[in-house]
Amino acid sequence: MTPEIRPSAIAGVNPVAKLAVALVISCALMLSIDWVSAAVALALEAVLLAWCGLSARQFWLRTAPVWIAVPFAVLTTVLYGQDSGAVLFSAGFVSVTEGSVALALAIGLRILAIGIPGIVLLATTDPTDLGDGLAQVLRLPARFVLGALAGLRLVGMFIDDWQSLALARRARGVGDGGGLRGRARRFGGLAFALLVLSVRRGSKLATAMEARGFGSDEPRTWARESVFGVRDTLVVLIGAAIAAAAISAAVLAGTWRFVLA
Amino acid sequence: MPAPRRRGPAVTGARVTASGWGWRHAGRSRPAVSGLDLDIRPGERVLMLGPSGAGKSTLMHALAGVLGDDEDGDETGELLIDGRRPSASRGRVGLVLQDPDSQVVLARVGDDVAFGCENRAVPRAEIWPRVGRALADVGLDLPLRHPTSALSGGQKQRLALAGVLAMRPGLVLLDEPTANLDPDGVVEVRDAALRSVEASGATLIVIEHRVAVWQHVVDRIVVLDPAGGILADGPTDSVLSAEAERLAAAGVWIPRFPPATPDRRPRSDGPSAEVLLSADDLAVGRVPFARKQAVVVAHGLDLALRAGTATALTGPNGTGKSTLALTLAGLLAPAGGRLTATDALAAGLGPAPHRWRSRDLLARIGTVFQDPEHQFLAGTVRAELTIGPRALGLGGAEQTERVDALLHRLRLDHLADANPFTLSGGEKRRLSVATVLATRPRLLVLDEPTFGQDSRTWAELVRLLAELLDTGTAVLTVTHDEQFVAALADARLTLVPGTGPASGAP
Amino acid sequence: MHASINTQPSRTSSATTPFTSRKPRVLKWRVVDIVVASVIGVASGVIFWAWGLAWSPLSALLAFTPGLEGLLAGGWLFAGVLGGLIIRKPGAAVYTEVVAAVVSMLIGTQWGFSTLIWGVVEGLGAEIVLALFLYANWRLGVALLAGAGAGIAVGLLDTTFTSYAALDIGPKIVYLVSAVVSGTVLAGLLSWLAVRGLARTGALSRFAAGRESGPTDRVDTQPAR
Numbered sequence A: 001m002t003p004e005i006r007p008s009a010i011a012g013v014n015p016v017a018k019l020a021v022a023l024v025i026s027c028a029l030m031l032s033i034d035w036v037s038a039a040v041a042l043a044l045e046a047v048l049l050a051w052c053g054l055s056a057r058q059f060w061l062r063t064a065p066v067w068i069a070v071p072f073a074v075l076t077t078v079l080y081g082q083d084s085g086a087v088l089f090s091a092g093f094v095s096v097t098e099g100s101v102a103l104a105l106a107i108g109l110r111i112l113a114i115g116i117p118g119i120v121l122l123a124t125t126d127p128t129d130l131g132d133g134l135a136q137v138l139r140l141p142a143r144f145v146l147g148a149l150a151g152l153r154l155v156g157m158f159i160d161d162w163q164s165l166a167l168a169r170r171a172r173g174v175g176d177g178g179g180l181r182g183r184a185r186r187f188g189g190l191a192f193a194l195l196v197l198s199v200r201r202g203s204k205l206a207t208a209m210e211a212r213g214f215g216s217d218e219p220r221t222w223a224r225e226s227v228f229g230v231r232d233t234l235v236v237l238i239g240a241a242i243a244a245a246a247i248s249a250a251v252l253a254g255t256w257r258f259v260l261a
Numbered sequence B: 001m002p003a004p005r006r007r008g009p010a011v012t013g014a015r016v017t018a019s020g021w022g023w024r025h026a027g028r029s030r031p032a033v034s035g036l037d038l039d040i041r042p043g044e045r046v047l048m049l050g051p052s053g054a055g056k057s058t059l060m061h062a063l064a065g066v067l068g069d070d071e072d073g074d075e076t077g078e079l080l081i082d083g084r085r086p087s088a089s090r091g092r093v094g095l096v097l098q099d100p101d102s103q104v105v106l107a108r109v110g111d112d113v114a115f116g117c118e119n120r121a122v123p124r125a126e127i128w129p130r131v132g133r134a135l136a137d138v139g140l141d142l143p144l145r146h147p148t149s150a151l152s153g154g155q156k157q158r159l160a161l162a163g164v165l166a167m168r169p170g171l172v173l174l175d176e177p178t179a180n181l182d183p184d185g186v187v188e189v190r191d192a193a194l195r196s197v198e199a200s201g202a203t204l205i206v207i208e209h210r211v212a213v214w215q216h217v218v219d220r221i222v223v224l225d226p227a228g229g230i231l232a233d234g235p236t237d238s239v240l241s242a243e244a245e246r247l248a249a250a251g252v253w254i255p256r257f258p259p260a261t262p263d264r265r266p267r268s269d270g271p272s273a274e275v276l277l278s279a280d281d282l283a284v285g286r287v288p289f290a291r292k293q294a295v296v297v298a299h300g301l302d303l304a305l306r307a308g309t310a311t312a313l314t315g316p317n318g319t320g321k322s323t324l325a326l327t328l329a330g331l332l333a334p335a336g337g338r339l340t341a342t343d344a345l346a347a348g349l350g351p352a353p354h355r356w357r358s359r360d361l362l363a364r365i366g367t368v369f370q371d372p373e374h375q376f377l378a379g380t381v382r383a384e385l386t387i388g389p390r391a392l393g394l395g396g397a398e399q400t401e402r403v404d405a406l407l408h409r410l411r412l413d414h415l416a417d418a419n420p421f422t423l424s425g426g427e428k429r430r431l432s433v434a435t436v437l438a439t440r441p442r443l444l445v446l447d448e449p450t451f452g453q454d455s456r457t458w459a460e461l462v463r464l465l466a467e468l469l470d471t472g473t474a475v476l477t478v479t480h481d482e483q484f485v486a487a488l489a490d491a492r493l494t495l496v497p498g499t500g501p502a503s504g505a506p
Numbered sequence C: 001m002h003a004s005i006n007t008q009p010s011r012t013s014s015a016t017t018p019f020t021s022r023k024p025r026v027l028k029w030r031v032v033d034i035v036v037a038s039v040i041g042v043a044s045g046v047i048f049w050a051w052g053l054a055w056s057p058l059s060a061l062l063a064f065t066p067g068l069e070g071l072l073a074g075g076w077l078f079a080g081v082l083g084g085l086i087i088r089k090p091g092a093a094v095y096t097e098v099v100a101a102v103v104s105m106l107i108g109t110q111w112g113f114s115t116l117i118w119g120v121v122e123g124l125g126a127e128i129v130l131a132l133f134l135y136a137n138w139r140l141g142v143a144l145l146a147g148a149g150a151g152i153a154v155g156l157l158d159t160t161f162t163s164y165a166a167l168d169i170g171p172k173i174v175y176l177v178s179a180v181v182s183g184t185v186l187a188g189l190l191s192w193l194a195v196r197g198l199a200r201t202g203a204l205s206r207f208a209a210g211r212e213s214g215p216t217d218r219v220d221t222q223p224a225r
């Protein structure tokens, strides 16, 4: 689960700043469905990708869910989107109009513009550093931040646990048989056993954390300092600028279409 | 010239007092500990002994203030640390739990060791020097950024100890801190703990079944009585000389009174006994997730497991003993070479055990995993033991008979209705061994079957295995336990890091 | 094992003390609450992520029945209800759902950071229902309502801010109703069943949810020796 992070300009930025950037851009783009704002944001993001330090392979692997999702969303909108303008095709429920095609284009671009920065920024963030930022910069309660971090680590062990559980079941004589249905049942049983195992692990880990003085209400210190410096502020400003540019371009081009309107 | 002090200002040791203290876990009718009176002076080093299930771990949890609230059980009497309740002294006490696997908190080695210091509000500038020293002390020579997910069992145990030592607690509690370590590791970890408490002046309480490891370095021995209270308490030498016989009878490992072991004459047909499973230039390893190629951890292995003989598999931590055991047991595919089951074992099936069906495996090869918890499937001890016999299709009466016999011999009968996961460390181990004994396979593969056992249950396990050997069962045991090797093994195979095995007589 | 052994079946328990007594409810989160809620959240997050991958083709299948995609929404709603039912503390539903959302986001979803906002709102949908029952009622009906609450939340959110906002009003209503149905079944019913199953295994022994329906380890009263 811990990503392999290569040193890069973005990797050194405080995770809280990255969080803010992605949130600002996402929120700005979510306010309108139009192709101009999405396209402008996407273009500006593409320029910044150069500094993110991801290899091409990592980039495509990480962003694959977005690229898979776009065609489906576009198709749905083409077929069922709000219709306007000339009818291009129509049959039953389905009607394809100039308006729905334009909407589909906007939606496709929007998914890319919202999805990619989030994934790229997180791919360059270590969960522990994110936790440090959340607790020290945003001052979220330390107990919850560290509890979540510990839970995250436990789930990193899922694959190993899955393998050991499967081996153990085989050794106990309940590891096969029953054809396809038996296999499905065993898969379900194994998945549930994994959940049970992690809940037990969680309970034990809580004890281990308390055994090292965790959980009292007294203040604690942080071994890793999370600083929010000039560079981080700058990054947030760049994010805000992208959002502002996207919105103003859309308003100027007259394509701005507020979702709640 | 006095040795220069390497550490900062000494911590004052904590004082522990118990008066009539007891605890009953929610859901249990019998208290785990009762009527405990104890006074441990600051800076004292105490070895805590007692039969498996006597309540040692429970007491340690209580001292660390992590037993939970009154929803988790009922408390009687009073337990104080420096005159305060343990829950108010958190951070003053550092506990290394019995199970090293469950106490890694953070993803990187350095962060994990620093965790306790942070909780005690140690200033940042002081944390990192402490972390470095603690890691050096326990002999964990890894970069601070090393991922904690890539540690072997022995390394995890060292990490847990380092995390507690770095906190510099006034009371250091160690619950079987060396159970999974190889003999060199045991000494190294023990000395690390001692150096640390010596420098800080902290009080030390350590649980360990094997008295020999700690006997010359502790001041005092306390033996818990499973029936409540204390069986013996006093300076090390006087307890070990005056009470030795009585304690040995109660299951405490006393070096002068080793448990009786069955008389195993070398079988007349020893080397010529029927071969059940043979390996020829075998390589073993695990296939990582989403890969095809196994990562080989040991190779060039030649061995033959014969009916009625016991083979011990020994070697340092992380050399691939468990991986080899799982491969021989037909659970992992060989990474290279040949593994052949003869017809005596296969009984009509093909020669490659990892291709057999799970149910066919049951009557042929029984496996005990290193981590007992991975093996438990049922909600009660009795149901757990019945799974194997039922999968074999045995009749109800036969099932009950086998299960009851095992429950009794391994001293688990009072726990028949308990949930396997709530058992003590040693009880879990016995249950996992019992689950394979219940199916009476031709070949037994046991991964460290004796850790955490008191001398009585240890002797009973050895007797059970000896009986099985006499009926022609073959036994392969991974173990760090020299006494076990001496008592039972006909042959020994030692894995050496990085190379093939060295085999020899036990 | 040919030794014949006399065993006395140990089932003499009768005088066992009652172990469940009513205690005043503590609403402050213990460490174990936080860690287990996190574990459940993270595990759910992995499922969220997988569900997100499966969602694209599934929703394409449903593409010929506009609005019915809402039936798939429940796959992202169960974490909150599950966490709420197990932990039984204020904020548990929101916390668990948000952790799950963040984790799916960390692995990488097509929705990027908006996943976080969705998580908060969906969690609130379930949380409000649990709060209305004063965190004191944990029966099936409440679980179903909490699932439905999360369904309403996500239905409104999706039809306002996502590509579904581009739908006609008819499909929008279909979408909302499907989301509520999906939330009730996938999030409400399944979570409730999961909690019952977990409690049976004894894994929830440190939680009130596990003590009510879970096993009690009955032990005979005679000493071990």
Ligand SMILES: Nc1ncnc2c1ncn2[C@@H]1O[C@H](COP(=O)(O)OP(=O)(O)OP(=O)(O)O)[C@@H](O)[C@H]1O
Pocket (backbone or CB within 6 Å): B025, B026, B027, B028, B032, B050, B051, B052, B053, B054, B055, B056, B057, B058, B059, B098, B422, B423, B424, B425, B426, B427, B452
């Ligand atoms: N969480 C729990 N719930 C219920 N019973 C428990 C729990 N933990 C321990 N027990 C029971 O309390 C008794 C004492 O257990 P404890 O772990 O303290 O023993 P121990 O002396 O440490 O044994 P070992 O040497 O085998 O580790 C045992 O009978 C055990 O089954």
Ligand SMILES: Nc1ncnc2c1ncn2[C@@H]1O[C@H](COP(=O)(O)OP(=O)(O)OP(=O)(O)O)[C@@H](O)[C@H]1O
Pocket (backbone or CB within 6 Å): A160, B150, B151, B152, B153, B154, B180, B286, B297, B316, B317, B318, B319, B320, B321, B322, B323, B324, B370
């Ligand atoms: N589940 C696993 N996945 C990947 N690698 C593993 C796994 N388990 C162990 N290893 C690695 O394989 C090597 C051999 O491990 P193995 O558990 O066989 O050693 P061992 O000799 O049994 O050690 P120990 O005495 O500590 O139990 C180690 O380097 C370990 O890091």
Ligand SMILES: [Mg+2]
Pocket (backbone or CB within 6 Å): B056, B057, B058, B098, B175, B424, B425, B426
């Ligand atoms: Mg113990």
Ligand SMILES: [Mg+2]
Pocket (backbone or CB within 6 Å): B321, B322, B323, B370, B447
């Ligand atoms: Mg091993």
